[in-house]
Amino acid sequence: MKAEKVVIVGGGFGGLTVARMLNGSDYHVLLIDRFNHHQFQPLLYQVALAGLEPSSVSFPLRALFQGSKNVRVRMAEVLEIRPLQRQIVTTDGIFDYDYLVLATGATTNFFGHQRLQQNAWSLKSTKDAISLRQHLLLMLEEADGAPESELPGLLTIVVAGGGPTGVELAGALAELRKHVLWRDYPELQASSMRIILVEAGDRLLAAMRDTSSEAARSYLTQMGVEVLTQTRVMDYDGRFVELSNGNRIASRTLIWTAGIVASVPEGIGSAVKVPGNRICVDRYCRMIGEEHIFVIGDLAYLEAPDYPKGHPQMAPVAIAQARLVASNLLRHQKGKSPKPFVYKNKGVMATIGKHKAVVDLPWFSLRGGLAWFIWMAVHLISLMGMKNRLFVFINWVIAYFTNDSTLRLIFEPMSRNGNTAKNKK
Amino acid sequence: MKAEKVVIVGGGFGGLTVARMLNGSDYHVLLIDRFNHHQFQPLLYQVALAGLEPSSVSFPLRALFQGSKNVRVRMAEVLEIRPLQRQIVTTDGIFDYDYLVLATGATTNFFGHQRLQQNAWSLKSTKDAISLRQHLLLMLEEADGAPESELPGLLTIVVAGGGPTGVELAGALAELRKHVLWRDYPELQASSMRIILVEAGDRLLAAMRDTSSEAARSYLTQMGVEVLTQTRVMDYDGRFVELSNGNRIASRTLIWTAGIVASVPEGIGSAVKVPGNRICVDRYCRMIGEEHIFVIGDLAYLEAPDYPKGHPQMAPVAIAQARLVASNLLRHQKGKSPKPFVYKNKGVMATIGKHKAVVDLPWFSLRGGLAWFIWMAVHLISLMGMKNRLFVFINWVIAYFTNDSTLRLIFEPMSRNGNTAKNKK
Numbered sequence: 098m099k100a101e102k103v104v105i106v107g108g109g110f111g112g113l114t115v116a117r118m119l120n121g122s123d124y125h126v127l128l129i130d131r132f133n134h135h136q137f138q139p140l141l142y143q144v145a146l147a148g149l150e151p152s153s154v155s156f157p158l159r160a161l162f163q164g165s166k167n168v169r170v171r172m173a174e175v176l177e178i179r180p181l182q183r184q185i186v187t188t189d190g191i192f193d194y195d196y197l198v199l200a201t202g203a204t205t206n207f208f209g210h211q212r213l214q215q216n217a218w219s220l221k222s223t224k225d226a227i228s229l230r231q232h233l234l235l236m237l238e239e240a241d242g243a244p245e246s247e248l249p250g251l252l253t254i255v256v257a258g259g260g261p262t263g264v265e266l267a268g269a270l271a272e273l274r275k276h277v278l279w280r281d282y283p284e285l286q287a288s289s290m291r292i293i294l295v296e297a298g299d300r301l302l303a304a305m306r307d308t309s310s311e312a313a314r315s316y317l318t319q320m321g322v323e324v325l326t327q328t329r330v331m332d333y334d335g336r337f338v339e340l341s342n343g344n345r346i347a348s349r350t351l352i353w354t355a356g357i358v359a360s361v362p363e364g365i366g367s368a369v370k371v372p373g374n375r376i377c378v379d380r381y382c383r384m385i386g387e388e389h390i391f392v393i394g395d396l397a398y399l400e401a402p403d404y405p406k407g408h409p410q411m412a413p414v415a416i417a418q419a420r421l422v423a424s425n426l427l428r429h430q431k432g433k434s435p436k437p438f439v440y441k442n443k444g445v446m447a448t449i450g451k452h453k454a455v456v457d458l459p460w461f462s463l464r465g466g467l468a469w470f471i472w473m474a475v476h477l478i479s480l481m482g483m484k485n486r487l488f489v490f491i492n493w494v495i496a497y498f499t500n501d502s503t504l505r506l507i508f509e510p511m512s513r514n515g516n517t518a519k520n521k522k
Numbered sequence: 523m524k525a526e527k528v529v530i531v532g533g534g535f536g537g538l539t540v541a542r543m544l545n546g547s548d549y550h551v552l553l554i555d556r557f558n559h560h561q562f563q564p565l566l567y568q569v570a571l572a573g574l575e576p577s578s579v580s581f582p583l584r585a586l587f588q589g590s591k592n593v594r595v596r597m598a599e600v601l602e603i604r605p606l607q608r609q610i611v612t613t614d615g616i617f618d619y620d621y622l623v624l625a626t627g628a629t630t631n632f633f634g635h636q637r638l639q640q641n642a643w644s645l646k647s648t649k650d651a652i653s654l655r656q657h658l659l660l661m662l663e664e665a666d667g668a669p670e671s672e673l674p675g676l677l678t679i680v681v682a683g684g685g686p687t688g689v690e691l692a693g694a695l696a697e698l699r700k701h702v703l704w705r706d707y708p709e710l711q712a713s714s715m716r717i718i719l720v721e722a723g724d725r726l727l728a729a730m731r732d733t734s735s736e737a738a739r740s741y742l743t744q745m746g747v748e749v750l751t752q753t754r755v756m757d758y759d760g761r762f763v764e765l766s767n768g769n770r771i772a773s774r775t776l777i778w779t780a781g782i783v784a785s786v787p788e789g790i791g792s793a794v795k796v797p798g799n800r801i802c803v804d805r806y807c808r809m810i811g812e813e814h815i816f817v818i819g820d821l822a823y824l825e826a827p828d829y830p831k832g833h834p835q836m837a838p839v840a841i842a843q844a845r846l847v848a849s850n851l852l853r854h855q856k857g858k859s860p861k862p863f864v865y866k867n868k869g870v871m872a873t874i875g876k877h878k879a880v881v882d883l884p885w886f887s888l889r890g891g892l893a894w895f896i897w898m899a900v901h902l903i904s905l906m907g908m909k910n911r912l913f914v915f916i917n918w919v920i921a922y923f924t925n926d927s928t929l930r931l932i933f934e935p936m937s938r939n940g941n942t943a944k945n946k947k
Contacts, residue, residue: 131935131936132932132933132935132936133659133663133930133931133932134931134932150575150577151931151933152575152928152929152931155931155933156928157706157928157929157930157931159705159706159707159930160705160706160926160928160930163705163706163926164705169708169709171666171667172663172932172936173936174935174936188936189667189936190667222935223931223933224933224934224935227933234558238558238597241596242596242614242615280584280585280588280589281582281584281585281588282584283594284594482928484916484920484928485928487916488913488916491909491912491913495909501585501588503577503581503582503585503907503909503910504577504582505558505582505584505585506558506559506576506577506580506582506648507557507558507559507597508557508576508580508648508649508652509649510556510557510599510647510649511556511557511597511598511599511613511614
């Protein structure tokens with residue numbers, strides 16, 4: 098019997114889990130990603146703030162499948178899906194599939210606002226994190242010795258979006274201001290740096306319990322972050338942020354974490370899409386009307402009694418769906434019928450600063466130091482590769498005792514026009 | 523008495539040594555570099571081959587002088603020196619000096635060959651190493667699944683220059699081919715990858731003894747590197763390397779380590795320059811005719827009985843000159859007369875591969891495993907920062923046992939035109 102071909106698009110939490118579970122099976126598996134590595138997105142904000150190295154939160158896909166008899170990796174972008182022919186078209190050629198697993202995740206949603214997209218920074222890939230790190234460091238370099246009038250713009254950072262990424266970023270920025278600014282830039286006043294977190298809804302961390310939202314807000318306020326809820330960013334030209342409350346804030350740095358939109362490849366009919374570009378799937382994570390296409394993770398839309406608006410777009414859901422799809426594929430080879438997807442919520446968490454985190458478990462909530470240690474342990478365990486875990490652990494231990502890192506590196510040289518910053522994109 | 527101002531240009535081995543020795547003295551010290559970090563150039567080739575992280579061979583200058591009362595750091599490019607006004611003009615403003623220390627080092631010399639410069643890769647900065655790493659990995663990604671006819675170009679790497687950088691790079695490439703290629707790209711044949719080292723002179727490692735040169739050549743040949751001496755690269759269009767022996771080699775990767783030229787800032791008269799753009803200095807490392815300008819390292823040209831063609835352009839000389847200049851500046855403040863520069867050769871070394879290195883000490887030479895361990899120990903000790911030493915050490919230990927790394931990361935996504943490679947520059 099000829100081995101059936103499974104093509105997986107996307108090497109994030111979902112796609113990678115499927116590939117690993119099918120490793121050693123009788124399927125021919127092809128894993129395709131635009132990058133050549135898995136990206137551990139939950140820690141990208143620490144890369145952006147020079148607390149961790151890009152390589153510590155990235156793991157090369159080929160290294161994971163060295164010696165595998167049935168899993169191959171290709172670095173390519175998918176151009177089109179052809180469900181009728183069971184083919185996908187990529188920058189590296191056309192591949193046939195028997196089963197296709199779409200796990201392309203989501204990207205930053207600027208809601209069609211072009212100028213915002215051009216001028217704001219996002220934080221969805223390692224590359225984003227590296228670029229943002231360089232930009233933040235350059236703003237400090239520019240501020241050192243700059244005329245007084247330019248300081249507000251250079252030293253004000255606006256974070257849009259009060260979800261986990263926005264909250265964690267704002268908190269980490271506050272710690273950077275507190276511990277690093279005066280050491281590295283003795284001529285700058287920490288007080289001249291402003292960090293503003295803007296959230297459209299009426300509370301931060303909307304996916305968490307009210308008490309956790311409140312705790313996060315109170316931590317941030319203690320740390321000197323200006324938290325604005327029920328406020329939207331209306332426009333940004335790279336110099337001034339326009340808020341829905343009428344304020345206009347001089348800032349050279351707007352970081353946009355206020356929305357995501359699923360990355361749907363070409364060739365998927367609009368009939369199966371819901372707002373946010375997610376693809377409707379059945380309880381087996383199959384695209385509606387397509388038995389040979391599975392969709393998992395941020396890209397998939399599946400309602401359930403506990404989740405009337407679809408499952409949340411986060412790593413644990415993607416991993417759970419990946420496990421279901423892989424095990425159903427394995428069951429299929431044994432002639433067994435598939436099982437439906439049921440999500441067991443394992444909890445949600447966010448960290449704000451040292452000894453300051455919030456954790457919602459199914460039955461109770463935690464905050465403070467213990468929550469912080471739990472947050473770190475969970476993230477450390479979830480990282481790919483022992484060396485990455487070791488390096489992140491060492492960096493965290495050093496940071497714990499010194500409140501400092503030695504990763505504030507700008508790899509672009511200062512050039513004659515007085516600024517290394519290439520155009521943002 | 524008003525503190526005298528010392529401006530140091532360049533945060534390499536020389537400039538950094540001067541700044542550290544003057545830290546805590548009565549001088550006002552300003553350290554200026556185009557980058558915000560010290561770069562440990564001897565290990566850049568390992569960064570390029572994904573054996574080490576960029577951050578492990580880089581150390582932020584500001585972190586080194588945190589809390590210093592008299593040393594300040596600026597990231598800026600020097601535009602012009604005005605010796606008469608004792609001023610330097612930079613992208614970050616004009617600064618006065620009482621003493622100027624020029625330690626701007628050297629950059630790759632393409633001998634005016636524009637097309638070569640456009641298409642060849644150099645390896646003088648962390649940024650160069652990052653770009654080259656990405657390019658090398660992309661060539662392998664492209665080769666995977668490429669038609670047979672394109673493989674020679676994609677998988678042939680030409681290294682021009684048989685000095686330490688060229689030799690170490692060629693050796694490390696051979697190890698990559700031996701240990702990594704078949705693991706990561708099971709469809710590619712290791713034998714289809716060619717590594718060609720081209721040297722214009724009649725032997726490799728011209729700065730070392732004949733026996734060491736011979737040993738290096740024999741190691742490389744054992745490892746399958748094609749070594750061509752008395753051969754020059756005449757031209758390169760990005761596709762074919764033209765050699766002086768008439769051969770035309772299909773290769774998408776030419777790495778140029780065949781010459782350096784000193785980086786002289788504007789404002790230095792041509793009368794004090796020798797070929798290679800180096801600046802003539804007296805025995806106190808003062809620029810000829812300028813008592814207030816010191817020149818050290820790769821930029822300085824000083825003949826001596828043992829060095830009739832000037833001192834070699836390498837780190838130990840730069841550090842020795844920096845120590846002399848700093849101690850003479852400190853003596854000056856105590857009213858003591860300066861001491862002249864005398865260089866004591868401490869030895870020269872190069873590594874070719876695992877258990878394969880050559881070391882020339884003043885009285886004898888070593889090669890093989892012991893030489894290799896000495897090479898590693900010396901480089902480990904010379905690195906800046908305990909954490910960097912630890913991380914390099916861990917990476918080396920892992921590589922020793924696994925012959926592998928998990929740093930083969932391409933941070934640019936594959937894009938629709940089928941290649942992430944931005945234009946080379």
